[in-house]
Amino acid sequence: MIGTDCLKFDKDGLIPAVVTDYYTKKVLTVAYMNRESIDISIKEGKTCFYSRSRKTLWRKGETSGNFQHIVSIIADCDRDALVVEVVKDGPACHLGTDSCFNDYVYKSNSIDEFSVEGLYKLLEGRKKDMPQGSYTTYLFEQGIDKILKKVGEECTEVIVAGKGGDRAETIFEIADLMYHVLVLMVETGIEPKDVIDELSKRHVIDHKVKQQKMK
Numbered sequence: 001m002i003g004t005d006c007l008k009f010d011k012d013g014l015i016p017a018v019v020t021d022y023y024t025k026k027v028l029t030v031a032y033m034n035r036e037s038i039d040i041s042i043k044e045g046k047t048c049f050y051s052r053s054r055k056t057l058w059r060k061g062e063t064s065g066n067f068q069h070i071v072s073i074i075a076d077c078d079r080d081a082l083v084v085e086v087v088k089d090g091p092a093c094h095l096g097t098d099s100c101f102n103d104y105v106y107k108s109n110s111i112d113e114f115s116v117e118g119l120y121k122l123l124e125g126r127k128k129d130m131p132q133g134s135y136t137t138y139l140f141e142q143g144i145d146k147i148l149k150k151v152g153e154e155c156t157e158v159i160v161a162g163k164g165g166d167r168a169e170t171i172f173e174i175a176d177l178m179y180h181v182l183v184l185m186v187e188t189g190i191e192p193k194d195v196i197d198e199l200s201k202r203h204v205i206d207h208k209v210k211q212q213k214m215k
Helices: 035-044 116-129 135-142 144-164 167-188 192-214
Strands: 015-021 027-033 048-051 056-059 068-075 082-088
Touching: 027 035, 027 048, 027 082, 035 048, 035 056, 035 068, 116 135, 116 167, 116 192, 135 144, 135 167, 144 167
Parallel strands: 015 082
Antiparallel strands: 015 027, 048 056, 068 082
């Protein structure tokens, strides 16, 4: 751990801060901080930045309610830039989007990065467009009862594969289950963030229980 006195600020007393989502690791925004805003951020546990245009401090979420709860602040090797990991209450961008970074300047077609959030968005698109010949379209057309039935069937197949001790088969069946659960989530309007938030609450509770047992 280092103190703020070890950081290197520019001639205006500022240091760039790259804000990332603690769970998804996605870059949310890039802002600037000075010594005072860093001290406030650490004290309050929420991001506080310095506005170069208004020349004043501003707390993220003070007007929108979209606060960013700080998990960590990490300096780079030169100690002249920061990465701030946060758990956010809402959109990071003033335009109402999840992140300020949405417009591709270039994207390689040779690498197709997978993410649960990306699959969720794809399934949302399937529900909106309902392309013919798509299995996902079929599930949405059949409705909630069919989707729930498939989730139940996949749960059973995971149990059978896990009991059988076949690792590859278990992975395959878990993937099937996760896909159908995501379809259920889209159908019922539950986003991955909702589940992550719930797991986060349980993590805190579990951590407290472990501490009590150790006393």
